[in-house]
Amino acid sequence: MDISHARKEFIISEKERLLEEIPIVDEECNRDFIRAIIEMGGGDVQVCLQCGNCTGVCPVSLKTENKVRNIIKMCQMGLKERVLSTPWVCATCHRCYEHCPAGMNPAELIIALRHIVVRELGPPPFVVSISNNVANLGQAIEISDKILDLRKKIGLNEKPFDERYRSKAIMDIKTIMKATGYDKLIGIDLGD
């Protein structure tokens, strides 16, 4: 098997920066963080063995310096500030979960961390814009004129959805978002 390209890819990928190489002071460690993660549904990070199986199968860990194992270790030590500043880059492919010998679900942990980020630092801009689309269009993305034309040309209704149903659906979505407090959480204005 020719692995020359694989080797090249490996070299240009980011090396794992071990936590041991980074100086940590006691004040950085927030023990409540572990409980906050459990409350958000991320599971108990203390069961992690630091074996690194998750990192080995993670498509994002292969390409960036955000290694899953390191993120979990930082959670175990309560390094909240550091963890929350890692970018929103998990593909939620759930390979880590399939390979974890300790029965953890690192993808769910990342989801819990995102919940904490949204509540404490605010949502990233694309979360606001896509939530706005769903609230106002019923759909995550907007349609372009080009696609409206194409739809007609290939024999579909020009508009993807029947307007009569759509306005009711959008009303439902707005009502639901207001009831769960999602509008306030994300900072979108749904009108009255």
Place this chain on the structure above:
Amino acid sequence: MIDTKDARTAAKYGLFYGCIIPNRYPGIERSVKVIFEKLGCNQLFSEMPQATCCPVPGIFYSSDKDTWLVLAARNLCIAQDRKQELVTFCNGCFSSLLMATEQLSDPKKLGMVNRILKNVFMKYTGVPRVTPEGRRILEPIKVRHFVDVLYRDIGLETIKSAVVNPLNGLRVAVHYGCHYLRPTENECIEDPVNPIMVDDIVASLGAKSVNYENKLDCCGAGGGVRSHVVGLAAAISRDKLMNISNVGADLIVTPCPYCLLQLDTVQERLELPRVPVFHVAQLIALALGADPQCLGLEAHAVRADEIISKYGGTK
């Protein structure tokens, strides 16, 4: 008040197209309609005009699980009221809605959801069924993937016998996509480490599914990666596309429009040989003799002219 119990109630399946298909690749929607016409099973399927975004897990499941679950339950209620199975054409919609049905079996979550759904005059209960022992139970709404419905309910033989443009000699690289296979916490539609259904469908159309390195790897787009760091998604796709061009595939076929969107548009940024990307529905429609215009290939970034001129003959 809109009456949901109209003539469509008779159909066994409700079609849940999601966001990307109608708004980015409408050719998939048209292809699905062509397939059902050609296979003569149109009456089994009906549109779901009340449906909305599934909602997209990379945004809603990541920022507020409660909102995600209620919005998903609202979509499930539409199928529930018509006693239908819900058919998705996207791995994202599939995994989002399937995960929702499983979470709704938790009475605490179900209570929370129904308290909020009351505001929009809906209630999620599941579908009543009588067991062989005579017990009345409520089953969760069945969330199905299009590939699963084709393979298990309609059957490969039916598809095979309807092929008019056999795709002989076409070398296809199948990309399943993560949320077709995982998480295995959900009910799996097939073996997550050795999936075969899309390969078998491709083979039944006369084409050859070629194996390639790391076939089950991620396209790089999911979970908000594409929305947040486009370059990282592209780096992950690049590995995939390199492995695909190493085996000389003519075409990539995927059961997910989001993987399609990623693997198609990313090729404009990469200096690799161009390989067109089709949704599995588009490939089937082509083999069943659909007018090539129905496939809506104008919306694709990578042109597939060669394939169309070779296989799009019969109209």
